[in-house]
Amino acid sequence: MEAFYLTTPIYYANDLPHIGHAYTTIAADSIARYQRQQGREVFLLTGTDEHGVNIERIAARNGGSATDHVDRIANSFKQLWQQLDIGYDRFIRTTEPAHHRAALALWQRLQDSDDLYRGTYTGAYCAKCEAYYQPDELVDGACPVHASPCDVVSEENWFFRLSHYQDALERLVRDTPFVQPESRRNEVLAVIRQGLRDFSVSRRNVRWGVPVPDSSDEVIYVWVDALANYLTGVGYPGDGACFERWWPAQLHLVGKEIIRFHCLYWPALLLSAGLPLPKQVFAHGWLTKDGQKISKSTGNTINPFALVDEFGSDAVRYYLLRNVAFGQDGDFTRRGFVDRYNAELANGFGNLVQRVTSLASRYGVCRSETDGALSDAAASAHSRQARAFGDLALHEAVAAADDFVRDVNRYLQVASPWDLARNGQVQQVQAVLAEAVKGARVAAELYAPIIPRAAAEASRRLADGPEVGEPLFPRVRVDNSLLV
Ligand code: MSP
Numbered sequence: 088m089e090a091f092y093l094t095t096p097i098y099y100a101n102d103l104p105h106i107g108h109a110y111t112t113i114a115a116d117s118i119a120r121y122q123r124q125q126g127r128e129v130f131l132l133t134g135t136d137e138h139g140v141n142i143e144r145i146a147a148r149n150g151g152s153a154t155d156h157v158d159r160i161a162n163s164f165k166q167l168w169q170q171l172d173i174g175y176d177r178f179i180r181t182t183e184p185a186h187h188r189a190a191l192a193l194w195q196r197l198q199d200s201d202d203l204y205r206g207t208y209t210g211a212y213c214a215k216c217e218a219y220y221q222p223d224e225l226v227d228g229a230c231p232v233h234a235s236p237c238d239v240v241s242e243e244n245w246f247f248r249l250s251h252y253q254d255a256l257e258r259l260v261r262d263t264p265f266v267q268p269e270s271r272r273n274e275v276l277a278v279i280r281q282g283l284r285d286f287s288v289s290r291r292n293v294r295w296g297v298p299v300p301d302s303s304d305e306v307i308y309v310w311v312d313a314l315a316n317y318l319t320g321v322g323y324p325g326d327g328a329c330f331e332r333w334w335p336a337q338l339h340l341v342g343k344e345i346i347r348f349h350c351l352y353w354p355a356l357l358l359s360a361g362l363p364l365p366k367q368v369f370a371h372g373w374l375t376k377d378g379q380k381i382s383k384s385t386g387n388t389i390n391p392f393a394l395v396d397e398f399g400s401d402a403v404r405y406y407l408l409r410n411v412a413f414g415q416d417g418d419f420t421r422r423g424f425v426d427r428y429n430a431e432l433a434n435g436f437g438n439l440v441q442r443v444t445s446l447a448s449r450y451g452v453c454r455s456e457t458d459g460a461l462s463d464a465a466a467s468a469h470s471r472q473a474r475a476f477g478d479l480a481l482h483e484a485v486a487a488a489d490d491f492v493r494d495v496n497r498y499l500q501v502a503s504p505w506d507l508a509r510n511g512q513v514q515q516v517q518a519v520l521a522e523a524v525k526g527a528r529v530a531a532e533l534y535a536p537i538i539p540r541a542a543a544e545a546s547r548r549l550a551d552g553p554e555v556g557e558p559l560f561p562r563v564r565v566d567n568s569l570l571v
Contacts, residue, residue, distance in 0.1 A: 091127045092333040093119060096341050097136040097179060097316050100160040101145050104167045105388035106407075106419065107342070107374050107381045113404045114371065114413065114481055115340050116173045120536035121476045121484070130333050132320035133168065134179030135161045139309035140238075141214040143295035153295050157182060167391055171400045172539050179320050181297075181312055189319035190297045190312050196360035197247060197288075206246040208287040211237035215384060217309045218347075219287060232344060233384050244305055245289040252355040253283050259354055264367060266350045267479070268414040271343060271370045275350045283351065314353045318362070336365040343370040369479050372416035374407070381419065389419060401538035402428050402560070405485070408537055413481040425563050432538075435492045436530060437560035440545045442499065443527045446520055447553035450508055453517035460502070461526040464494040472533055488533035495526035524549055 095115045098108050112133055119131040137157040146156035161180055168175060179186060197203050211220040213230035220230065220237060230237050257279045259265050266272040289305040290296070296306025306312075317336060322329030341349050349368045357364050373380045376387045394403050406424050409431070411417025468491035475484035502519040528549045535542040541559045548554045 089127050090130070090333055091119075091122045091338075092130045092132070092321060092336040093122075093338040093340065094131075094317050094320065094336055095133040096339075096345060097134040097181065097313055098164060099139075099142065100135040100137040100157040100164075100180075101142050102383050103160065104164050104391060105381060105383065106391045106394070107388075108164070109167065109171060109391040109403070110374050110407050111340055111342060111371065112168060112173055113171060113407055116171075116175070117404070117408060117481060117484075117536045118338070118340075118476065118479070119174065120539060121472075124532075124535060125473075130177070130321065131175045132177050132179060132317065133173070133175045134177070134316060134320070135164055135181070136309070136313045136316070137161070137180055137182045138296040138306070138312055139214070139217045140290070140293045140295070141217060143293065144214065146295075154182070170392065170395045171404065177320050179316050181316055183319075185325070186312075186316060186319040187297050188325065189323045190307055190315040191300065192324040193311070193315045193318065193356065193360055194300065194307060196362075197356065200359045200361070202248045202251065202359040203245050203288065204248070205243060206285070206287065207241070207243045208246075209241040210239070212240045213237045221284075235384070242291040244287050244291055245299065245302075246285045247288045247311075247356070247359070249283045249285050249352070249355050252358055253279065255358055256283070256351060256355060259364070260350065265354070265364070266346070267367055267369045270414075271346055271350075275346060278347065278351065286352070310348050310352065311356065314348065314356065317353075317365070335363040337367065339365055339368045341368060341370050343372055346370050369414075371413055372411065374411065375416050375418050376420075378418065394424075398424070398428060398563070399540070399560075401541045402432060405432060405538050408481050409485040409489070411482060413479055425565060428560065429562055429565070431489050431492075432541075432560040433558070433562040435489060436534060436538075436541070436545070437558055439492050439495055439527055439530065440548065441555070441558055443495075443520070443523045444548050444553040444555045446504060447524055448555050450504065450513070450516045450520060452524055452553065453514065453521040457518055457522040457525060460522055461495060461498055461529070464491060465526065465529045468494070468529070468533055476536075485537050488530060488537065491526075491533055492530050495523060495530060498526065499523055524553060 093115055095111050115131060119129045122129045143153055146153040149156060165178060211225060213220060213233060215233045216230060224231055229235055260272060260275050260279060266275050288308045288311050289299045290308055291305050293306050296309060297312050299305040299307055321333035339349055354364050375381060379385055379387060381387055381389060406427055409427060410423060468487050472484050472487040475487060504516045504519045507516045531542045531545040544559060548556055
């Protein structure tokens with residue numbers, strides 16, 4: 088059976104999770120669920136990135152130990168994934184001893200390839216990005232991402248010969264679908280063509296990290312440490328069988344702001360280490376609020392726990408996947424959330440299941456044959472969804488399910504079983520309802536990767552003897568005063 092290993096970025100354990108983190112993780116989970124449904128063996132890795140100067144500083148500012156701080160944040164991420172029905176296979180924390188071993192094994196390989204050398208870095212460092220910036224990358228002298236002042240660093244440390252991999256990286260990005268979507272691929276190619284500079288892979292004066300062997304006052308640069316998590320997650324270096332089974336990853340899902348690390352640094356480090364390259368990095372866009380990236384530093388975060396409490400996990404998953412064309416940015420609005428919820432979940436799928444189960448329990452369902460009127464529509468919905476998941480057009484994979492629900496509703500409208508019942512045509516009524524039940528089951532299958540909770544409940548109700556239950560998605564009253 089084909090193995091499908093996919094990953095989310097590991098999220099900084101500096102602060103509580105927000106809706107932007109939920110976005111990537113929900114997307115990854117829906118892909119994992121879809122691939123499992125197709126019979127593939129899937130391994131989904133997520134976790135927390137717990138080292139680095141930023142976390143060291145935040146923990147110190149809060150007056151506690153870094154260990155207590157990251158424990159608390161990692162727990163909160165785990166709790167959110169539980170509430171959002173994220174079926175990950177492993178939650179990795181970079182403070183785990185197993186991860187230290189992997190980061191050190193990777194380091195050793197870089198050293199063995201003679202790709203590490205001593206150098207001096209002088210310049211800007213943004214602790215929030217955990218990234219070095221060249222003078223021409225700064226905007227008004229500040230970090231281009233956070234618009235906040237950078238640290239000025241001048242230190243001797245270890246450098247990695249990224250420049251050695253210039254040609255190999257250009258070929259990888261230009262000739263293979265390694266970076267997706269196309270717009271990001273072009274962006275990465277442009278960076279490569281400007282010429283790649285070696286970068287510093289250790290930090291002095293930072294204690295919170297994986298110590299560099301034989302350099303007691305240095306830790307491994309947090310991005311090298313963090314990227315190695317994708318190897319640790321599947322058993323590197325100790326569990327060879329597990330590593331062989333899953334590596335290389337099929338897919339690293341990331342936000343567009345971290346492509347430099349995933350599309351340049353990561354493949355170069357792997358090439359240097361003599362390890363196979365992941366098949367693809369897909370960079371999605373940002374969730375924005377009033378056009379601005381949702382982030383802790385902008386201060387416009389949306390609390391995913393509160394949204395789940397109010398609307399349920401399926402509603403949050405649905406909105407995030409359906410509302411934004413995957414790969415592009417999309418604005419989050421409460422109005423949009425409620426509108427989509429009512430239109431597609433309450434009046435669409437939820438209502439279909441309600442309608443079909445109540446009609447079927449009232450009039451009965453023909454056990455022998457149906458008219459097959461929905462077969463073609465079902466087949467084309469399945470293939471549309473397969474194409475969409477293949478292209479990671481997740482919004483389109485959801486739309487395939489939404490549109491199929493409309494097909495089933497239209498079928499019911501035209502076949503009009505209630506009129507047939509009024510005329511005493513019991514057999515015909517039961518045949519129509521059998522087809523409608525079959526259609527609703529297909530809809531539940533199509534929705535299973537997206538809204539797993541409601542889809543499972545719908546499938547249960549639609550199994551042998553249809554059972555009527557509470558509405559899957561009770562309508563939400565639109566109170567304009569609350570909708571901004
Ligand atoms: N720790 C690094 C990643 C290391 S991976 C080896 C990091 N962490 S982060 O906490 O800042 O999370 C970044 C990721 O969270 C983004 O790449 C994206 O997947 C997700 N998002 C955070 N805010 C987001 C939005 N506003 N919109 C969409 N996704 C966002 O970078």
